Amino acid sequence: PHQFDYARYMRHQNVHFRAYVPAREWHLLEAGFRRDLKGEALALRKRLLEVLENRLPDSQARAVVSAMTLGYRRDLPEELETAYARTGAMHVLAVSGLHVGVLFLLGGFLFRGLRRRGRWGKGLECLGLLLLVWAFAFLTGLSPSVRRAATMFSFLAVGRVFGRRANVYNTLAASAFWLLLIDPYLLFQVGFQLSYAAVAGIVFFQPRIARLWQPPWRGVNYLWQLTAVSLAAQLTTFPLSLYYFHQFPLFFLLSGWVVVPVATIVLPTTLGLFAAEFLSPGLAECLGLALQQLVGWNNAILYALQSLPSATVSGVWLDWKGVVTLFVLVWGVGAWSATRRFRWLLVSAFALLFVAASGARASWQKQISREVVLYRVPRNFQLDLFDRDHVLSLESVKNDPAAVHFAVANHRSFRGAKEEAGCALEADPEAAADWAFYRGWLQYRDLRILVLSPQTPLPETPTRAAALILTGSPDVRLGEVFQRVQVEEVIIHTENRRGLVQRWERECEELGVPCHSLWEEGAWVRRF
Structure with a gap:
C-alpha cells in the first residue's frame, strides 16, 4: 500500500504492455543515435558532456552543471540530489523556465541591434530567438518543463514581432493547450503540473x-x-509537493537566495565554456575552474542547510480532496488580495477548517487502528504489524534491503511509524512483552497467524488462526491443514511454485475459505 504505482506511471507514458525476450533470441544490429533531429541533438549533447568531463574534474560539480545546462541527471549522486530536494532547490537541476528565461534574455541582448531595422529586423530577431530557444530545448532532451518554457517564450517572441503586449495568462494557457494537443499524457506528469503551477x-x-x-x-x-519569487512559487506548488513527495522544505527561501543567482551565472558561463573549448582552450580551462569553484560553494551551502535541524517537514500525506482544498485556500486568498471582497476570505477560512478537520480525523484513525500488512515483494518475505505508531516486522534474513525499503517505506511513513521492532523468519523462537514468534506461529496480543513453510510443523491438536500464510512452496494439502488449523483466510505468498499456487486456489474455492494471492491481488492488509 502507498507504494509508487509503476504500472499507472507507464500508462501515462502511453505504455500499456511489456514483453520479455530471452537474451539468446535477440541481437543488437547497431548502437548509436537515430539520424534525425533529436538524435543529432543527443549526439551533440554527448560531445558537450565529454567537454565538461575534461574541464570539471570534480564529479559533483560536473554532475550539477550537466543537469543545469544539458538536462543530464544520470551522474547526480543520491546524497547530492537529496540535499537539493530537502532544501527546496531541486527545481534548478531540472532545466525549466528559469534556464530558458536566462537564455531568452541573453539572446535578446545579442540580437538587440536588429530591433532598430523595422519589422524585418524584428522578424530576424524573432527567428534568432526561436532557433536559440528550441536548439537549447532539443539539446536538453525536450523534457516537459523545457518544452513548456520554450513554447511560452516562443509565443512571447512572436507577439513582439506583431507589436502586441501579450497577456501572460493567455500565453501560459496557449502554451499548455498546444503541448497537450500534441501529447495529452503530459497532463499527468508531475513536472508538467508543478511547472505550470509555479509559473x-x-x-x-x-x-x-x-x-x-x-x-x-x-x-x-x-x-x-x-x-x-520563491514565496509565490511555493504558494501554488506546495499542495502538489505534499501530494506527490509527502515533504516540504522549510529553508527554501535561504536556498533560493543561493541557487537562483548561481544558476543564472552557470548557464551563460557554461555556454561560454563550450565555445571556448573550440576557440581558446586556455580560456576554457579558466572557465572550467571558475565553474567548478562556484558550484562547489553552492553544493557546500546546500549540504550545510540540509544538516540544520528541522530542515524538512516529512510524512505529510494528502489525498486528491486535500489537494483541491489547499488550492481553494491559496487562490481564495489570492482572489481576496485582488478584489478585497470578504467572501473570498470566507472561502479560504472554510477550506482551512476542512483541511484541519481532515488532518485531525486521519491522525485519530491511525492512533486507534491496528493492522497487519504482508507486502508483495518478489523473492522477499516482509510482514508488518502496526499498532498506533509502533511497527513489528517479521522478515526473512535473505531479504534484499533495497527492494524491501522501496515496498514498505511509504506505508510506514503514512502510518507514522516511529518505533520499530522485528524478528527474523528463520530465527526461532523470539518474544517480547506483547508478541511472540515460535515454530511458524506469530502471536500479537489476540491475533494469531501461522506462517507455513516446508520447515513448519503442524500442531498436534486442533487450533485456530486468523490467517494462514503459505511461503517457500510447502507440499501440503489444505484439506489436511484445515483439520489441524481452523483459519479465517489463506494468503499465498509470491515465494511458491506456480503449480502449487493453482492447486491451493482450487482447494480454497472448494472448501469455501477466502484466499488472497499476492501475485494476483498485491499486498494483503487486514485491520484487527
Whole structure:
C-alpha cells in the first residue's frame, strides 16, 4: 500500500504492455543515435558532456552543471540530489523556465541591434530567438518543463514581432493547450503540473508580495525580489509537493537566495565554456575552474542547510480532496488580495477548517487502528504489524534491503511509524512483552497467524488462526491443514511454485475459505 504505482506511471507514458525476450533470441544490429533531429541533438549533447568531463574534474560539480545546462541527471549522486530536494532547490537541476528565461534574455541582448531595422529586423530577431530557444530545448532532451518554457517564450517572441503586449495568462494557457494537443499524457506528469503551477503563482502572487515592502537598498531589494519569487512559487506548488513527495522544505527561501543567482551565472558561463573549448582552450580551462569553484560553494551551502535541524517537514500525506482544498485556500486568498471582497476570505477560512478537520480525523484513525500488512515483494518475505505508531516486522534474513525499503517505506511513513521492532523468519523462537514468534506461529496480543513453510510443523491438536500464510512452496494439502488449523483466510505468498499456487486456489474455492494471492491481488492488509 502507498507504494509508487509503476504500472499507472507507464500508462501515462502511453505504455500499456511489456514483453520479455530471452537474451539468446535477440541481437543488437547497431548502437548509436537515430539520424534525425533529436538524435543529432543527443549526439551533440554527448560531445558537450565529454567537454565538461575534461574541464570539471570534480564529479559533483560536473554532475550539477550537466543537469543545469544539458538536462543530464544520470551522474547526480543520491546524497547530492537529496540535499537539493530537502532544501527546496531541486527545481534548478531540472532545466525549466528559469534556464530558458536566462537564455531568452541573453539572446535578446545579442540580437538587440536588429530591433532598430523595422519589422524585418524584428522578424530576424524573432527567428534568432526561436532557433536559440528550441536548439537549447532539443539539446536538453525536450523534457516537459523545457518544452513548456520554450513554447511560452516562443509565443512571447512572436507577439513582439506583431507589436502586441501579450497577456501572460493567455500565453501560459496557449502554451499548455498546444503541448497537450500534441501529447495529452503530459497532463499527468508531475513536472508538467508543478511547472505550470509555479509559473501561474509567480505571475499572480509575486507582484503582490513584492509590493508589501520596498527596501531602500539595492542589494536588499534584490534579495527581497528573490524572496517574493520563491514565496509565490511555493504558494501554488506546495499542495502538489505534499501530494506527490509527502515533504516540504522549510529553508527554501535561504536556498533560493543561493541557487537562483548561481544558476543564472552557470548557464551563460557554461555556454561560454563550450565555445571556448573550440576557440581558446586556455580560456576554457579558466572557465572550467571558475565553474567548478562556484558550484562547489553552492553544493557546500546546500549540504550545510540540509544538516540544520528541522530542515524538512516529512510524512505529510494528502489525498486528491486535500489537494483541491489547499488550492481553494491559496487562490481564495489570492482572489481576496485582488478584489478585497470578504467572501473570498470566507472561502479560504472554510477550506482551512476542512483541511484541519481532515488532518485531525486521519491522525485519530491511525492512533486507534491496528493492522497487519504482508507486502508483495518478489523473492522477499516482509510482514508488518502496526499498532498506533509502533511497527513489528517479521522478515526473512535473505531479504534484499533495497527492494524491501522501496515496498514498505511509504506505508510506514503514512502510518507514522516511529518505533520499530522485528524478528527474523528463520530465527526461532523470539518474544517480547506483547508478541511472540515460535515454530511458524506469530502471536500479537489476540491475533494469531501461522506462517507455513516446508520447515513448519503442524500442531498436534486442533487450533485456530486468523490467517494462514503459505511461503517457500510447502507440499501440503489444505484439506489436511484445515483439520489441524481452523483459519479465517489463506494468503499465498509470491515465494511458491506456480503449480502449487493453482492447486491451493482450487482447494480454497472448494472448501469455501477466502484466499488472497499476492501475485494476483498485491499486498494483503487486514485491520484487527
